[in-house]
Amino acid sequence: MLLPPNSRFLLLKQLLLLAVVFTLAACSNTKYLSSSQSLYTSSKVVVKGDILNSEKQDIRSSLSSKSLMTQQPNKKLLNSRIKVWLYNQKYNEKKSNWFWNLVLSKRNLEEPVVYDSTKAKESVDRMTSYLHNQGFFYATVQYSEKTKRRKTSVTYEVNTGRNFVIDKITYAIPDTAILRLVKANEKLSLIQKGMAFKSATLGSERERLTRLIKDAGYYKFNRDAIEYSVDTLNKALFRNSLNPFEGLVNIFNENRGRDKLTMDVEIRIKNPEDSISSWQPHHIGKIYVYPDFSLNGNPADSSLKKDDRKYINIRYHQEILRPKILSRSILLRPGETYSLQQYNNTVNKLYDLSIWQFVTLQYKEPKDSVNTLDAYLFLTPRRKQELGVSFEVSNSSDYTLGSGITLNYRHINLNKTATQLGMSINTGIELVKQETGWTLQSKQFGGEVSLTWPRFALPFHIKQSNRSNAKTRLTLGANYLSRIEKFDVTSFNASYGYDWNETLYKRWIVRPITINYVGVSLNPTFRDSVVNANPYLKRSFEPALIGGESVSFIYSNQDLLHPRHYSYFRVNVEESGGWLSGINSLVNGISGKNTNLETATGVNISNFVKLEADYRHYWKLGIHSGLATRTYAGVGIPYSYSQVLPYIRQFTSGGPNSIRAWRLRTLGPGSFKNSSANAQTFPDQTGDMKLEGNIEYRFDLLRMFGGSINLKGATFLDMGNIWMIRKDPSRPGSEFQLSQLYHDLAMGTGAGLRLDFSYFLVRLDWGIPLKVPYFTGNKNGWYLSEWDLKSGRWRRENIIWNIAIGYPF
Numbered sequence: 001m002l003l004p005p006n007s008r009f010l011l012l013k014q015l016l017l018l019a020v021v022f023t024l025a026a027c028s029n030t031k032y033l034s035s036s037q038s039l040y041t042s043s044k045v046v047v048k049g050d051i052l053n054s055e056k057q058d059i060r061s062s063l064s065s066k067s068l069m070t071q072q073p074n075k076k077l078l079n080s081r082i083k084v085w086l087y088n089q090k091y092n093e094k095k096s097n098w099f100w101n102l103v104l105s106k107r108n109l110e111e112p113v114v115y116d117s118t119k120a121k122e123s124v125d126r127m128t129s130y131l132h133n134q135g136f137f138y139a140t141v142q143y144s145e146k147t148k149r150r151k152t153s154v155t156y157e158v159n160t161g162r163n164f165v166i167d168k169i170t171y172a173i174p175d176t177a178i179l180r181l182v183k184a185n186e187k188l189s190l191i192q193k194g195m196a197f198k199s200a201t202l203g204s205e206r207e208r209l210t211r212l213i214k215d216a217g218y219y220k221f222n223r224d225a226i227e228y229s230v231d232t233l234n235k236a237l238f239r240n241s242l243n244p245f246e247g248l249v250n251i252f253n254e255n256r257g258r259d260k261l262t263m264d265v266e267i268r269i270k271n272p273e274d275s276i277s278s279w280q281p282h283h284i285g286k287i288y289v290y291p292d293f294s295l296n297g298n299p300a301d302s303s304l305k306k307d308d309r310k311y312i313n314i315r316y317h318q319e320i321l322r323p324k325i326l327s328r329s330i331l332l333r334p335g336e337t338y339s340l341q342q343y344n345n346t347v348n349k350l351y352d353l354s355i356w357q358f359v360t361l362q363y364k365e366p367k368d369s370v371n372t373l374d375a376y377l378f379l380t381p382r383r384k385q386e387l388g389v390s391f392e393v394s395n396s397s398d399y400t401l402g403s404g405i406t407l408n409y410r411h412i413n414l415n416k417t418a419t420q421l422g423m424s425i426n427t428g429i430e431l432v433k434q435e436t437g438w439t440l441q442s443k444q445f446g447g448e449v450s451l452t453w454p455r456f457a458l459p460f461h462i463k464q465s466n467r468s469n470a471k472t473r474l475t476l477g478a479n480y481l482s483r484i485e486k487f488d489v490t491s492f493n494a495s496y497g498y499d500w501n502e503t504l505y506k507r508w509i510v511r512p513i514t515i516n517y518v519g520v521s522l523n524p525t526f527r528d529s530v531v532n533a534n535p536y537l538k539r540s541f542e543p544a545l546i547g548g549e550s551v552s553f554i555y556s557n558q559d560l561l562h563p564r565h566y567s568y569f570r571v572n573v574e575e576s577g578g579w580l581s582g583i584n585s586l587v588n589g590i591s592g593k594n595t596n597l598e599t600a601t602g603v604n605i606s607n608f609v610k611l612e613a614d615y616r617h618y619w620k621l622g623i624h625s626g627l628a629t630r631t632y633a634g635v636g637i638p639y640s641y642s643q644v645l646p647y648i649r650q651f652t653s654g655g656p657n658s659i660r661a662w663r664l665r666t667l668g669p670g671s672f673k674n675s676s677a678n679a680q681t682f683p684d685q686t687g688d689m690k691l692e693g694n695i696e697y698r699f700d701l702l703r704m705f706g707g708s709i710n711l712k713g714a715t716f717l718d719m720g721n722i723w724m725i726r727k728d729p730s731r732p733g734s735e736f737q738l739s740q741l742y743h744d745l746a747m748g749t750g751a752g753l754r755l756d757f758s759y760f761l762v763r764l765d766w767g768i769p770l771k772v773p774y775f776t777g778n779k780n781g782w783y784l785s786e787w788d789l790k791s792g793r794w795r796r797e798n799i800i801w802n803i804a805i806g807y808p809f
Contacts (some may be wrong), residue, residue: 029074029084029112032092040073040115042153047137049160056160057130063158068126071119074110075624083110107703115152120145127156135163137198153277164197167262172229173269175278181216182209182269197263202228209269217281217337219363219373220272231268285372287312289330291320293378295358320381321355321456322416326545329353329418329454332375338363350379352469353418353454357382386410392428394804404428404444420452439484446479456498470500479551480774486530487541488521491648497550504559509552515580516546517603518648534730540647544606545597547580558618568616574649577607577640607640610649616809625699629809632692637725650686651722653746656802657809658692659718661767663800668722670744671733671781673774685722689736692720694809701753710756716765719747721773733774743781747771754807765802 030039045063047056066072087109095104122293124141131139138161145154173179210223271278289312290299299315307314310335312327321329331346336572349361358380363373388408406426414421427445431438438680450473456471474496481489497511520541522531531538551573558566580597584605588596598604612634619627636645655664669687696716703710721744723736730794733744752765768787775781788794792793 005350011083018147029081029088030090033112033114033150036154037114038147040071040154041114041151042073043069044153044155045158045325046155047158047160048279049139050162051160056139059134059158059160059321062130063127063156068130069156070126071113071116071123073084074113075532079212081110083108084112089098103702105703105706115145115147115154118144123156127158131158131160132391135165136160137164138162161796162261164261164263166191166193166265168264169193170266171269172266174271175269178213178218178269182267183214185212191265193269197230197265202265202764205267209267211340213279214338214340215342217283217339219280219282219338221279221535225270227268227270229268231266233262282371282373284332284334284338285366285369285374286329286338287332287334287375287377288376289314289326289379290316291326291379291381292316292318293380295380297680298376299376299378320379320414321353321413321418322617325417325454330377337372346377349469350377354420355382355384355413355418356380382412383413384413386412401433401438402430414451416584418454420450422448422450422452424448429800442481442483443488444479444481446477448475448477450475456500470498472496472498485523486526487523487645489522490519492517502529505555505557507554507556509550509554510710511550512547513573514550515628516600518544518546518646519603535728537684539644541648543578543602543603543763544646545603546576546606546646546649546699548574548576548578550574563620565617565619567618568614570612570614572610572612574610575603575608576610576649577642580605581607581640604641606638606646606649607642608636608638608645608649610636610645625697628694628696628698628807628809630692630694632690632720635689635725645688647686651688651690652686653690653692653720653722656763656765656804659720659746659767659801660750660765660802660808661717661718661769667746668744668773669728669731669734670721670736670740671773672731674731677769687722687734688725690720692718694718696808698754708757710758712754712756714752714754714765715750716752716772717749718767719745719771721746744795745771745772746773761806763802763804763806763808765804766809767800769798 031040043064045060047060049056049064051059063069073577086104089100090104090109120143124143127141128139131141137464140159140161141156143154143156147151169189170181171179173182186335188208190201190208195201206223206226209226210221213221222392228280254517255357288299290297290304291314293299304317307316307323309327312323312330314323329349331342331349335744336342347359347361350356356379358378360378362376362378364376366372366374384410390406390408392402392404392406405428406424409423411421413419420795425445425447428443429440430442432441433439452474453472454470456470457470475494477493479489479491479493493514495511495514497509497513499507499509503508520543522541531541538668551569555567557571558568584597587600612631612632614630616628616630620628623626634651636649636651638645652665653659654662656666659667663683665683665685672685674683674685694716696711696714698714701711723744724731724734725736727735738746747770748767749770750765750767752763754764755762769783771781772783773781775783775786777786787798
C-alpha cells in the first residue's frame with residue numbers, strides 16, 4: 001500500500017522527531033546525580049571452568065538474572081538509555097505539554113540506577129549458592145568494578161571448577177507397595193546415573209513421584225514425605241586418619257582418570273508421621289453432581305431435586321443437561337481407585353462442553369467408611385445463547401478501503417445435549433480512491449450454519465482417551481463475491497468431520513466429507529481481454545465441483561512448561577474428486593451412460609491432491625523482545641481429467657501476511673513478471689506450489705496513554721515464491737525447476753510498528769526487495785545495486801507499505 005504524500009510527510013516528521021529524541025537521550029544521564037554517586041551502566045559475567053562452552057553459556061545467562069544479580073543496570077534502546085532520559089525530563093526538567101504527556105507514561109520511565117557495592121556483594125553470595133545447587137561445590141565468584149566519568153561497570157568472574165555427576169541411585173522406602181510402584185516406573189525417573197547433579201532436578205523428581213503415587217490412589221500422600229540423601233564424601237580420605245597428607249594422595253589416586261567427580265543419591269519416602277502404618281490407597285465412593293449450582297449456592301438446600309443414577313447422583317433445581325450425557329461426560333466411577341490425573345481429566349472434559357462457566361470438584365471422606373472418597377461436582381452454567389456483532393476496516397495493496405460487518409449467533413446447549421448451533425452472516429465492500437472519487441471495486445456477502453456435537457458421531461463405538469475432547473462438526477455455507485466489471489463467484493460448501501486431541505500438544509482435524517460448488521460468471525470485456533488471453537487463467541475460472549476429504553495434524557506446545565521457546569506445526573492433506581468421481585461413474589452406469597453428475601450440473605469435477613506444511617518457532621529473548629520464525633511449503637497436483645487447480649485452491653504470494661516487499665498476488669510464479677496494464681489494476685498471479693520462510697525480531701518500544709497501548713517494533717526478512725508444476729507457455733519461467741530454485745527465490749526485508757491494544761493489534765509494515773527473481777541486472781537477481789532511496793519514483797514503485805490486523809504468523 002502506498003501512503004498519500006501528506007501522510008508520508010507527516011510520518012517523516014514523526015520519524016525525525018523520534019531520531020532527535022534518541023540523540024538527546026544519548027547525552028549524559030548523570031547530571032542530576034550527587035557527587036558521591038555513579039550511574040550503574042553495565043554488567044558482565046565471565047565464566048571459567050572445566051565444563052563445556054554450552055554449559056558456560058547457560059550458567060552465564062542464569063547468573064545474569066534479576067534473582068541472582070540483585071542490581072541491574074538501566075537498559076539501552078538503540079544505544080541510548082532513553083527511559084532514563086525521559087525520567088529526567090519528567091521529574092527533573094518538569095516537561096509538560098501535549099507531546100510530553102503522551103510520551104511520559106510511567107511504563108516509559110526508568111529511574112537512574114545508582115551503583116551500590118553492597119548489592120554486588122549480595123549478588124556474589126547468591127551466585128555462589130546457585131552454583132552449589134547446580135553441583136559445582138567448589139565454585140568461586142569474585143567481582144571487580146570500574147568507574148569512569150561517574151559511570152560504573154561491574155565484571156563478575158566465575159570459576160565453576162568441575163561439577164559432580166550422579167554415580168549410584170538407591171531407594172529407602174519401607175512401604176513395599178509404594179516401593180514396587182516407584183521401581184516399576186524407574187525408567188521415567190528424572191534422576192539417572194551419569195547425569196550432572198542439580199538441586200532443581202531433585203525438586204522436579206519429587207513432583208513426579210508425588211503425581212505418580214497420588215495417581216495410584218494414595219489421596220493423602222504428601223510431597224514432604226520424599227527426602228534425599230546425597231553422599232559426596234570420598235571414603236579414601238579416611239584410610240589413614242593419622243596422616244592427612246596420605247588422605248589427599250588417596251583422593252588424587254581415587255579420582256585419577258575420572259572426567260568428573262561422582263556422588264551417590266538415596267531417595268527416601270517416609271511413612272505417615274501420625275501413624276505407624278503405611279500409606280493407604282483410597283477409592284471413589286458416591287459421586288454427587290450439582291449441574292445448576294450458583295456461586296452462592298448451598299449443597300444442603302432441601303429444595304434440590306434428586307435423581308440417583310447408576311454412576312452419579314444428580315442434585316438440581318433445573319435440568320441443564322440430559323442425565324445420560326452428563327454421566328458420560330463425568331469420567332469418575334464408583335469403586336475406582338482415586339487418581340489425580342482422572343481428577344484433571346474430569347474437570348477439563350466438563351469445561352470442554354462449553355456450557356459451564358465454573359467447574360469445581362471436591363473430595364470428602366464419608367464418616368461411615370474407611371479409605372473412601374465421595375466426589376462433589378459443583379457446576380455453574382453459562383448463558384445458553386450468545387449474540388455478537390463485529391466490524392472490520394482494512395486496507396490492502398489492491399484497494400484503498402475495505403469494510404465489513406459480521407453478525408454471529410450461538411446456542412451452546414441445544415436441546416440439553418451440549419450440542420452447539422452456530423450461525424453467522426457477513427457482508428463487506430472494497431473501495432478504491434481515484435481522481436474522480438471513490439469507486440466500488442468489490443462486494444461480498446455470505447453466511448454459515450454449523451452444528452457441533454461433543455463426541456464422535458459414528459454408527460459404531462470408538463475408544464478414545466480421556467484427553468481427546470472429541471467433537472463432530474457439520475457445516476453448511478454459501479458466499480457471493482462480485483469484482484465489479486470483472487467476475488462474479490458464487491460458492492456453496494458443506495463439510496462433515498471430527499476434531500480431537502490425541503495428547504496435550506497434538507490435535508487432529510479429519511473431514512471425511514467436504515464438498516464445494518463454485519460457479520463463475522465473467523464480465524465479457526474482462527473475459528476477452530484478460531481471461532481468454534491466458535489459457536491457465538481461463539481454466540482456473542471455469543465452474544468447479546470440489547468434493548473430497550482432508551486431514552490436518554497440529555502440534556503446539558505453547559504453555560507454562562515452555563516459557564522461553566515453543567513450536568507450532570501444522571500439516572494438511574486434502575484430496576478432491578476420489579469419492580465424487582466414484583458417484584459420478586455409478587450414476588453414469590445406472591443411467592445407461594446417458595447422464596452423470598457432470599452433465600446434470602454442467603460443472604466439471606475437480607481432481608487434485610493438495611499438501612501443506614507450516615512450521616513456526618518462537619523464542620523469548622528476555623521480557624521485552626522475541627524472535628519468531630516460520631517455514632511453509634505447499635503443493636497442489638491436479639490428476640485425472642483436471643489440468644489445473646481450482647481458482648480458490650491455488651497458491652498466492654506477497655501481501656501483509658506473506659513476502660511483504662511485494663503487493664498481494666504480484667509475485668511469481670517463478671521468474672515471471674506480468675507487466676501488462678491489466679496487471680496494475682488486477683494483480684492475480686497464482687501457482688501450484690509455494691515455498692516461504694520468514695524471520696521476525698519483535699521488541700517493545702513505548703507504553704502510551706497510561707500504558708493502555710503498547711507501541712512495538714519489528715524487523716523482518718521474508719523469502720519465497722510460487723511456481724507452476726507444469727510449463728505454462730503464456731508465463732515463461734513460471735515452472736518449478738530445482739536447478740533454478742535459488743534464482744527464483746524472492747527476498748525482502750523491512751521494519752514495522754505495531755499498536756497493541758491487548759484485545760487486538762494493528763500492524764504497519766514497510767518492505768523493500770533485496771532479491772528479485774525477474775531482475776536481469778545480475779545472474780542471481782540481487783537488487784541492492786538498484787536501490788535509489790533518493791528517488792521518489794523509485795520509492796513509490798519499490799517500497800511497499802502494508803496495514804493489517806494481527807501478527808503475520
